[in-house]
Amino acid sequence: MVPCPGHGHLIPFVEFAKRFLLLHNNNNGVFFHVTLLVPTHGPPSPSAIAILNALPPNMDFIFLPSVTMDNIPNPPTHPIPRMKLILQLSLPSLRQSLTSLSSKTTLVALVSHFFSIDALPLAKEFNIFSCVLYTAGATSLSFSLSFPMLDKEKINHDHQESLDLPKTVNVSGCPVSFQVKDLPDLVHFPRSSEIYKSYLDACRSLTLVDILILNSFNHLEGEAIQAIQRGKTSSGLTGPSVYSIGPIIQTESSNEANKLDCVTWLDNQPPKSVVYICFGSGGTISHEQVNEIAHGLELSGHRFLWVIRPPSKISGSAYLVTKKEDPLEYLPSGFLDRTKGQGLVVPSWAPQIEILAHGSTGAFLSHCGWSSAMESIIHGVPIIAWPLFAEQKMNAVLFTDVLRVALRAQQSDAENGGNIVVTREQVAEVVKRILESDEGLEVRKRTRELSDAASLAVTQNGSSNMGLSSLAQKWLESIA
Incomplete structure (x- = not known):
């Protein structure tokens, strides 16, 4: 191979x-x-x-x-x-x-x-x-x-x-x-x-x-x-x-980094209450988008577990280049203190399998990479679709419009430097939709149905x- x-x-x-x-x-x-x-x-x-x-x-x-x-x-x-x-x-x-x-x-x-x-x-x-x-x-x-x-x-x-x-x-x-x-x-x-x-x-x-x-x-x-x-x-x-x-997925994470911290924190959260945010092993976003996500999560009032990497202008830049900066330095001033009881931010890597399998995880804000999406569906976790590159936008359409296992932030036409930036209000709105609304309940139900079908496929x-x-x-x- x-x-x-x-x-x-x-x-x-x-x-x-x-x-x-x-x-x-x-x-x-x-x-x-x-x-x-x-x-x-x-x-x-x-x-x-x-x-x-x-x-x-x-x-x-x-x-x-x-x-x-x-x-x-x-x-x-x-x-x-x-x-x-x-x-x-x-x-x-x-x-x-x-x-x-x-x-x-x-x-x-x-x-x-x-x-x-x-x-x-x-x-x-x-x-x-x-x-x-x-x-x-x-x-x-x-x-x-x-x-x-x-x-x-x-x-x-x-x-x-x-x-x-x-x-x-x-x-x-x-x-x-x-x-x-x-x-x-x-x-x-x-x-x-x-x-x-x-x-x-x-x-x-x-x-x-x-x-x-x-x-x-x-x-x-x-x-x-x-x-x-x-x-x-x-x-x-x-x-x-x-x-x-x-579906071919990992059954457990291969890296122990941050595993104990993440699982212990999740153990202390209510069922289906946490939004997990991760853009995959290769995904990065701009510094401005990092700020908007941070403020949006804070504004939503919902719990979150966020895997953050140093920002970049190129969404797929993390695949072949490893940055040495501390990604936490790019968060808004005072954000970690203000959200201490609301969320957990971990740098660079987290045990995704264990997080998605945890009963406290209620949604996955994902770049819609195929492997990550399969992991989310198998564990019955609905998706907030946030595609970045490759075929991820096609996947996002499939997940939202065909399979109905995902919601997507309502984006405005405002652009900055050629890149559409999802505002903090739009981030907060989609988090509330997936965790609070009847629409979110339907997406969760459909995800559970596909989870059962995935399990049957490999019997x-x-x-x-x-x-x-x-x-x-x-x-x-x-x-x-």
Whole structure:
């Protein structure tokens, strides 16, 4: 398995492998083993090391040699082309690792991340299955499969530098249309940019792989999953075999930082009373937005547990860059003293699984990253949708308008420096809506229903368990 850099991308790979090995560790005397081949640029993060050091005996990992960009003119700074470049520079060492593994055992599959997809031609060299573990949802995958055709149809190559789209875009298998502004942010960059090219290249490659493994389940995105399986995405391509095996989430946090403080504090709060705020492992917001959230939480009067990071103008900047500043210094003056009995603010990291599973947690103000959303749904915690980048705006539309497990702050048209800032009044209003209103009760009820459906999907005869069994059988047949 070849994840891409960033521990947030590593987690679904580890959890998928654990689930697979737990259910299929001995098939008629055949024992599966998983090796994670991890591309690196600089030393691995402590969180990645903690995750990998806790692997079970039938899994291991190899950190590929750290690559350097010293000889690359103008190396990319955006996370997506940067992750793809790190993988491309790691291909020689990846090939060497696969050669070494093939001399010791029988290889059956090479599983990559969407943005590690440049590794998959190596699968043909070793005559094994090429697979992508698509860590976002089926709706996002349906759009990604259709995007190359959309690009081809809508671009006048001689005169147009950006994608000319209609006001709304339909995605096969999704009952609502998407506003152009809610499509993945990568499509809005100039076509000549490395960011756009990286996404388009990855989307084109999806149709060339043997197997797509999807972190979703039938009750959640059944129509989109069926549309992909029928090969009736907008691209008109039949594409690879699709196995829906989700939800894949962590069962416990891999890092002990702040765990005792958070759980002890939650133990002393009333049931369903706390709003948990976290923008994922890669999400950051502006200093002004930090201030507005702080004042909004204070204004709401509701309890909160807030994971705060140093602000940034780039919403995804935390993926590959670690800031050393104390994030608490960016809070409004006197905020921590004034909210001492109302909330808990923790810097940089918190035990998300334990927080979402806690009975005192009543809502999750989330960036709508797919893994975080799955964790929230499984634990029956409704979402305040606050998308930042990647496919998160599509997810937010899905969660609010289709699945009805989320509410969203009512934003004004006021902008500052090109960025829409959600005001303190709007923050307070959405917190009150989700915790106090009849609308919030309906969202909570719907979230509990999907939580039950998620639990059923991974039971012995559940749809996702059956998908995992079919995948195991396909791999076994290759060595029969």
